[in-house]
Amino acid sequence: MIKSYKLRRGLANTFIYILLAVLGIIWVAPLAYLVIQSFSADPGAVPQTLLPETYGFDNYVKLLTETESLNFPRWYLNTFVIACFSCVISTISVLMVSYAFSRLRFKSRKKFINIGMILGMFPGFMTMIAIYYLLKAMQILDLKSIFGIPTFDGPILALIICYSSGAGLGFQISKGFFDTIPRALDEAATIDGATRNQIFWKIILPMSKPIVVYTVLTAFIGPWTDFILAKIIAGDKVDNYTVAIGLQKMLDNDHLNKWFKRFLSGSVLVAVPVTILFLKMQSYYVEGVTAGGVKG
Amino acid sequence: MKKIVAIVLAAMMLVAAFASCGGSGDSGSKAAQGGDSNSTVSTDTSKTGFDNVVADSDFGDEKAAKLKVWGPDNYTKLLKKQCEDFKKKYPDRVSKIDVVVQTEAEAGTQMLSDAEAGADVFGFANDQLNNLVNAGVIAQIAPKYAADVKATFLSNAVDACTMQNPKTKKDTLYAIPETGNGYFLVYDKSVVSDKDAATFEGILAACKKAGKQFIMDAGNGYYSCMFLFTGGLRLEGLEEDQVTQKFNKYDKKAVVASMKAFSTLMHKYTGTFKSLAVANIPSGFTSTSSRKSTCGAGIDGNWDTASIKQALGKNFGAAKLPTINIGGKDQQIYSMYGYKSLAVNGASKFPRTAQVLAYYLASEKCQNERCTELGWSPTLEASINTDAVKNDVAISALLEQSKYSVAQVNIGKIWDPFGNLGNKLCADNTNPETYNFTELLDKTIENVLDQ
Numbered sequence: 118m119i120k121s122y123k124l125r126r127g128l129a130n131t132f133i134y135i136l137l138a139v140l141g142i143i144w145v146a147p148l149a150y151l152v153i154q155s156f157s158a159d160p161g162a163v164p165q166t167l168l169p170e171t172y173g174f175d176n177y178v179k180l181l182t183e184t185e186s187l188n189f190p191r192w193y194l195n196t197f198v199i200a201c202f203s204c205v206i207s208t209i210s211v212l213m214v215s216y217a218f219s220r221l222r223f224k225s226r227k228k229f230i231n232i233g234m235i236l237g238m239f240p241g242f243m244t245m246i247a248i249y250y251l252l253k254a255m256q257i258l259d260l261k262s263i264f265g266i267p268t269f270d271g272p273i274l275a276l277i278i279c280y281s282s283g284a285g286l287g288f289q290i291s292k293g294f295f296d297t298i299p300r301a302l303d304e305a306a307t308i309d310g311a312t313r314n315q316i317f318w319k320i321i322l323p324m325s326k327p328i329v330v331y332t333v334l335t336a337f338i339g340p341w342t343d344f345i346l347a348k349i350i351a352g353d354k355v356d357n358y359t360v361a362i363g364l365q366k367m368l369d370n371d372h373l374n375k376w377f378k379r380f381l382s383g384s385v386l387v388a389v390p391v392t393i394l395f396l397k398m399q400s401y402y403v404e405g406v407t408a409g410g411v412k413g
Numbered sequence: 414m415k416k417i418v419a420i421v422l423a424a425m426m427l428v429a430a431f432a433s434c435g436g437s438g439d440s441g442s443k444a445a446q447g448g449d450s451n452s453t454v455s456t457d458t459s460k461t462g463f464d465n466v467v468a469d470s471d472f473g474d475e476k477a478a479k480l481k482v483w484g485p486d487n488y489t490k491l492l493k494k495q496c497e498d499f500k501k502k503y504p505d506r507v508s509k510i511d512v513v514v515q516t517e518a519e520a521g522t523q524m525l526s527d528a529e530a531g532a533d534v535f536g537f538a539n540d541q542l543n544n545l546v547n548a549g550v551i552a553q554i555a556p557k558y559a560a561d562v563k564a565t566f567l568s569n570a571v572d573a574c575t576m577q578n579p580k581t582k583k584d585t586l587y588a589i590p591e592t593g594n595g596y597f598l599v600y601d602k603s604v605v606s607d608k609d610a611a612t613f614e615g616i617l618a619a620c621k622k623a624g625k626q627f628i629m630d631a632g633n634g635y636y637s638c639m640f641l642f643t644g645g646l647r648l649e650g651l652e653e654d655q656v657t658q659k660f661n662k663y664d665k666k667a668v669v670a671s672m673k674a675f676s677t678l679m680h681k682y683t684g685t686f687k688s689l690a691v692a693n694i695p696s697g698f699t700s701t702s703s704r705k706s707t708c709g710a711g712i713d714g715n716w717d718t719a720s721i722k723q724a725l726g727k728n729f730g731a732a733k734l735p736t737i738n739i740g741g742k743d744q745q746i747y748s749m750y751g752y753k754s755l756a757v758n759g760a761s762k763f764p765r766t767a768q769v770l771a772y773y774l775a776s777e778k779c780q781n782e783r784c785t786e787l788g789w790s791p792t793l794e795a796s797i798n799t800d801a802v803k804n805d806v807a808i809s810a811l812l813e814q815s816k817y818s819v820a821q822v823n824i825g826k827i828w829d830p831f832g833n834l835g836n837k838l839c840a841d842n843t844n845p846e847t848y849n850f851t852e853l854l855d856k857t858i859e860n861v862l863d864q
Contacts, residue, residue, distance in 0.1 A: 161696035186486045353513050373692050374720040
């Protein structure tokens with residue numbers, strides 16, 4: 118038995134740090150590999166060595182300029198447009214639904230919450246085929262240049278509709294957050310003459326920054342990572358693909374040999390807007406949690 | 414609470430039912446129409462070839478047709494040109510042809526999910542044929558053209574496009590073969606000599622001597638089926654249910670002997686024989702100023718030929734699969750061999766024009782263009798003996814291998830069980846001297862039939 122407390126603590130810490138370091142390396146290694154290999158300038162599709170022998174921006178340049186067969190910049194733009202629209206729409210709808218369920222008391226409120234819960238339990242892709250045929254019947258899929266915007270075609274609108282229309286069902290987490298904000302604040306505002314709408318925008322929302330950030334992030338990331346719905350809806354309309362389908366295309370038999378390294382650089386580029394958004398909004402997380410509402 | 418669940422479920426089922434009915438029923442009926450309207454065309458087989466067979470009356474009353482065609486990425490440029498040629502040939506009949514990129518591997522899935530939004534004429538891989546026919550989404554080839562195809566195309570290519578009509582139970586031609594699709598031996602001539610390339614033992618010995626790898630994807634059913642086919646096992650289409658695989662009456666001892674022979678060689682040349690995805694083959698052949706190539710030979714398909722040629726340059730070698738010594742006798746390795754074919758959408762709004770276009774794209778002129786520009790093997794008897802084919806070692810190897818192959822058509826769920834079998838044969842802990850290959854074969858067959 119080691120008697121010295123210092124030595125014991127030192128040993129325990131060493132062990133813990135080694136363990137954490139190993140776990141950290143395991144977790145970071147694939148990401149690091151992806152980023153490093155995306156800058157590789159070696160010939161051949163599949164990396165033959167752990168670290169590239171020569172480095173360069175070749176893969177990125179080719180990915181963004183050789184757009185004849187696989188038009189990655191166009192798909193990137195598509196996904197960005199879809200993500201921005203559905204991010205705004207779903208954030209607003211999620212927060213409004215949560216506010217209504219949290220603060221208002223109306224007939225069959227409990228029932229609506231339950232229906233929402235049950236519908237949320239079914240996986241989204243279960244209704245995929247039905248959604249496709251409904252969109253087709255409404256003739257949304259064949260639209261061209263909606264509002265006169267050249268790249269804004271039917272499937273993109275369809276995807277925005279799909280991602281944002283069901284979003285309100287994901288109200289549980291933000292409702293839980295709103296429930297923790299004291300009702301005394303609402304009451305105080307009501308006495309001062311605020312309407313329900315004003316309370317939502319001026320009292321509740323400024324105090325709920327963490328949950329707003331969370332909602333914005335999840336709503337924005339959704340379209341970047343969704344594959345299965347986008348695939349069904351885009352069909353053979355190559356110009357309306359999103360990055361997820363595009364990246365998968367790069368790995369099929371016809372493209373793999375030429376496109377594997379560009380696939381790696383594409384994956385890095387996909388992470389960029391999500392990372393920027395997260396870094397920009399990160400500070401609000403802390404600020405929101407620590408800012409108190411009711412004083413003394 | 415229960416009520417709500419019931420209502421929600423019922424509503425969902427209703428939506429799903431309507432959606433699926435509307436889709437498949439509609440396209441099915443249109444497919445039937447397409448077939449019927451074409452069966453009235455008279456059949457005259459005295460002359461062959463596109464220009465002799467097609468008459469202006471074949472178009473019926475279709476004018477200014479707008480068509481959509483699916484083709485793979487690398488073919489798009491040439492396909493656009495060929496479609497323009499077709500448009501110039503029939504300016505009154507065709508007003509617009511859209512060429513859309515779609516790989517043959519995915520064409521079938523896309524057609525099955527929504528045939529109406531699909532292309533009028535599309536290339537697809539033949540193993541999807543039975544699904545497409547059973548779903549009724551493709552039209553049969555007009556009898557007039559079918560007769561010409563049967564007379565002038567390679568017979569096993571025609572067989573791969575022929576299926577029993579689910580309604581009339583007659584053998585019907587549903588697609589026109591476009592090109593062969595299979596794998597063969599590729600090697601670095603500076604490592605493996607042409608003589609070594611004739612036997613599996615020779616190739617492995619040459620690779621080992623040079624310190625290079627031999628790469629094939631033994632864990633993939635598409636390639637690992639060769640371990641069984643070489644021993645005499647064959648696929649014979651599907652049972653009545655269109656799902657269960659049928660096998661021939663194979664000699665179990667011979668199949669087991671073949672498995673053992675492969676496994677023994679794999680273990681004798683541990684370190685040389687590598688089971689890796691085929692994408693590693695072109696990369697393995699690539700050498701840089703600072704690093705030598707790692708691969709000496711491999712089994713790869715025609716889709717990688719361009720990359721391998723680029724990597725090896727004048728050292729590029731290709732041949733049919735080698736022989737393997739089983740019980741003292743050299744036996745030819747058998748492979749899976751498929752076709753890419755052109756089919757006509759049963760829901761096409763211009764079924765007759767689509768038929769003519771499909772037939773045009775399979776004609777001798779288009780086949781020769783694909784052969785010289787893309788290195789696609791032809792499927793016409795007449796195109797086989799041209800200089801373009803004879804001078805191309807890869808196409809020659811592919812065509813040679815097609816003689817020792819099992820057709821990739823009407824295939825059940827063999828891929829995973831066969832892949833597992835391949836993995837077992839080359840696994841490090843498999844000792845080929847003591848391993849019970851008979852049990853492995855029985856289990857594999859059982860798994861194929863069970864699924």
